[in-house]
Amino acid sequence: MTDRQNIDTVLAERDAYNAALAGTRRRGGSWPALLVILAALALFPLVQLTGGNWNYPLHLMLYAFMYVAMTSGWNILGGFAGYISIGHNVFFCIGGYVSGMLLASYGISSFLTAPLAGVVAMAVGFCVGFITLRVRGPAFIISSIALLMVARILFDNWDFVGGSNGISLPRMELPVQYVKIPYYYAMLVIAVASLVASYAIRHSKFGLGLRAISQDEIKAESAGIDTRFYKILAFAISAFFVGTAGAIWGEYMTYIRPNIFLIILVAANMVLMCILGGKGTVAGPVVGTVLLIAFNEFFVSQFGASQINILGTGIIMILALMFFPNGIVGTLRRRGRLPRILDWD
Amino acid sequence: MFEVRRLSKSFGGIHAVNDCSFAVDEGSITALIGPNGAGKTTVFNLISGTLASDSGEVWLEGKRIDSLRPHQITRRGMSRTFQITRTLEDLTVLENLIVQSRVTGIGGLFRKAIGSAEEARAMELLDFVGITRLAHEEARNLSFGQKKLMDFAALLMSEPKIILLDEPAGGVNPTLLEAIVGHIQELNRGGLTVLIVEHNIELVMSISHKVVVMAYGSVIAEGEPDAIQADRRVLDAYLGAQSADA
Ligand SMILES: Nc1ncnc2c1ncn2[C@@H]1O[C@H](COP(=O)(O)OP(=O)(O)O)[C@@H](O)[C@H]1O
Ligand SMILES: [Mg+2]
Numbered sequence: 001m002t003d004r005q006n007i008d009t010v011l012a013e014r015d016a017y018n019a020a021l022a023g024t025r026r027r028g029g030s031w032p033a034l035l036v037i038l039a040a041l042a043l044f045p046l047v048q049l050t051g052g053n054w055n056y057p058l059h060l061m062l063y064a065f066m067y068v069a070m071t072s073g074w075n076i077l078g079g080f081a082g083y084i085s086i087g088h089n090v091f092f093c094i095g096g097y098v099s100g101m102l103l104a105s106y107g108i109s110s111f112l113t114a115p116l117a118g119v120v121a122m123a124v125g126f127c128v129g130f131i132t133l134r135v136r137g138p139a140f141i142i143s144s145i146a147l148l149m150v151a152r153i154l155f156d157n158w159d160f161v162g163g164s165n166g167i168s169l170p171r172m173e174l175p176v177q178y179v180k181i182p183y184y185y186a187m188l189v190i191a192v193a194s195l196v197a198s199y200a201i202r203h204s205k206f207g208l209g210l211r212a213i214s215q216d217e218i219k220a221e222s223a224g225i226d227t228r229f230y231k232i233l234a235f236a237i238s239a240f241f242v243g244t245a246g247a248i249w250g251e252y253m254t255y256i257r258p259n260i261f262l263i264i265l266v267a268a269n270m271v272l273m274c275i276l277g278g279k280g281t282v283a284g285p286v287v288g289t290v291l292l293i294a295f296n297e298f299f300v301s302q303f304g305a306s307q308i309n310i311l312g313t314g315i316i317m318i319l320a321l322m323f324f325p326n327g328i329v330g331t332l333r334r335r336g337r338l339p340r341i342l343d344w345d
Numbered sequence: 346m347f348e349v350r351r352l353s354k355s356f357g358g359i360h361a362v363n364d365c366s367f368a369v370d371e372g373s374i375t376a377l378i379g380p381n382g383a384g385k386t387t388v389f390n391l392i393s394g395t396l397a398s399d400s401g402e403v404w405l406e407g408k409r410i411d412s413l414r415p416h417q418i419t420r421r422g423m424s425r426t427f428q429i430t431r432t433l434e435d436l437t438v439l440e441n442l443i444v445q446s447r448v449t450g451i452g453g454l455f456r457k458a459i460g461s462a463e464e465a466r467a468m469e470l471l472d473f474v475g476i477t478r479l480a481h482e483e484a485r486n487l488s489f490g491q492k493k494l495m496d497f498a499a500l501l502m503s504e505p506k507i508i509l510l511d512e513p514a515g516g517v518n519p520t521l522l523e524a525i526v527g528h529i530q531e532l533n534r535g536g537l538t539v540l541i542v543e544h545n546i547e548l549v550m551s552i553s554h555k556v557v558v559m560a561y562g563s564v565i566a567e568g569e570p571d572a573i574q575a576d577r578r579v580l581d582a583y584l585g586a587q588s589a590d591a
Contacts, residue, residue: 011478014478015478018478018479018480018481018482021437021481021482022481024481200455203457203458204454204455204456204457204458205448205453205454205455205456205457205458206454206455207458208436208440208443208444208458208459209444209448209454211433211435211436211440212433212436212444214435215434215435215436216431216432216433218395218427219427219431219432219433220433220444221394221395221414221415221416222393222394222395222415222416222419222424222425222427223416223444223445223499223503224416224419224420224445224446224447224448224503225416225444225448226414226416227416228414233454280435
């Protein structure tokens with residue numbers, strides 16, 4: 001082969017490679033399959049009609065939907081923009097308390113007030129973000145922990161909302177086999193809404209800007225991005241979904257109390273699920289949530305609800321990140337091995 | 346068109362930029378030279394809003410821009426590169442360009458990340474610097490020189506009126522250097538104003554219309570390339586700095 005031919009071959013190869021990359025970008029997820037899954041989830045509560053007791057699976061699933069909503073909300077700030085918050089359950093708490101207090105005082109169902117609770121969480125997120133997003137990296141993480149501690153002290157001592165004892169909420173009057181179903185659908189709706197929002201952001205100018213911020217903030221601002229506004233908006237949107245989930249969770253628990261919302265475990269779950277599934281990807285929060293809950297259930301069923309389940313889940317988490325350093329979805333994408341059904345980016 | 350007046354900035358005890366003033370004429374290529382540590386990069390950071398100055402003014406097209414934030418300055422038509430190329434590693438080359446295009450209003454935030462008109466413009470610019478076949482590659486996979494070219498193309502996405510280049514030839518091989526110089530001159534012929542920091546004196550003298558020489562944070566000489574080359578103070582500044590380094 002002559003040199004010229006050689007070069008031509010190499011160039012042709014590169015063009016083909018680039019075209020393939022362009023193809024992956026346009027491919028997108030496989031919508032029909034996702035719609036089938038969604039339909040199956042929507043129909044799942046019908047199992048209660050069989051007469052068996054499916055309350056535990058229903059509980060687990062609504063719990064998973066809740067974490068999908070919270071994790072993919074968290075991901076908008078923590079994944080897209082790269083600002084790790086370990087205090088995001090503060091918004092979970094705010095959502096829970098707004099709807100919980102409205103239910104306790106006026107008897108208005110949380111199903112109606114959840115969006116409002118989300119908006120309140122969003123407004124608080126806006127204000128908090130305005131202050132804490134001035135710092136980045138470790139300083140921001142610490143500020144988020146501080147937020148959690150301040151909120152805990154506040155709610156523990158705020159008599160109007162019952163202090164550390166909290167307030168109990170009226171139970172919905174439903175036959176036992178149906179009690180979980182309204183919450184199941186509410187959490188499903190919130191989860192789907194958070195994923196749709198996450199997808200929309202990921203494919204918008206806003207999402208591109210957030211990703212630029214997560215890579216290099218100085219470069220991003222010199223590229224013409226109003227980094228402060230982008231970050232605050234991301235913070236607020238992420239607080240919205242976490243707050244809405246909290247609103248439903250409070251009524252489901254039948255009481256609001258600081259130690260169901262403001263414990264580090266809730267915040268840690270959001271962070272770990274997102275990192276395990278793939279920070280900054282749309283499908284990552286779903287994958288991470290499902291896996292972490294599944295591991296945890298497995299260990300609990302094997303060893304009981306002792307500390308072993310936490311240890312076991314922790315070990316799996318470490319192993320997973322050794323083999324999937326960018327989370328499962330992120331790493332598979334980079335290796336070109338991501339199944340199409342999970343390719344939502 | 347563009348002017349810096351009595352700009353100062355100190356870091357602790359170091360007066361990195363000290364009462365620095367100079368002007369850039371519209372449509373010109375102006376070079377900012379000076380020994381290492383003279384304060385050139387700091388001047389760029391002050392002008393582009395990346396750093397806040399202690400005192401002084403920066404004027405662009407008759408308006409003061411020194412209290413604006415970096416993205417506002419970019420929107421006014423001034424774009425810059427960084428001495429150590431900053432790339433958005435996880436983004437594709439195309440996205441690295443698109444991210445620099447203008448977004449207006451809240452509605453603009455939620456438009457499609459990559460609009461078709463923008464994509465066409467980005468591909469045109471990639472073609473201009475000769476790296477279209479890297480468009481969909483993640484920036485992390487590019488070589489040093491390819492990143493420099495990408496950075497240069499990205500700079501043009503916001504359709505700036507003036508560009509600030511911090512050592513575009515630093516660490517670049519002669520062929521690439523020639524290409525970059527060619528691009529700069531071509532853009533300048535199209536009306537773009539250029540302010541360039543460069544150590545390669547030969548290059549500076551051959552392409553610039555005006556040279557501003559800095560030492561120890563201040564401007565010690567400015568004028569046409571020939572006059573600067575003959576200027577005793579300039580020689581002293583360089584030699585002085587070198588013997589101080591040694
Ligand atoms: N962020 C900083 N903190 C402290 N000192 C700095 C900082 N940036 C620059 N300097 C100092 O300011 C002086 C000018 O630096 P710089 O503007 O980078 O010079 P040049 O680009 O002309 O080589 C140097 O003495 C440098 O050490
Ligand atoms: Mg420099």
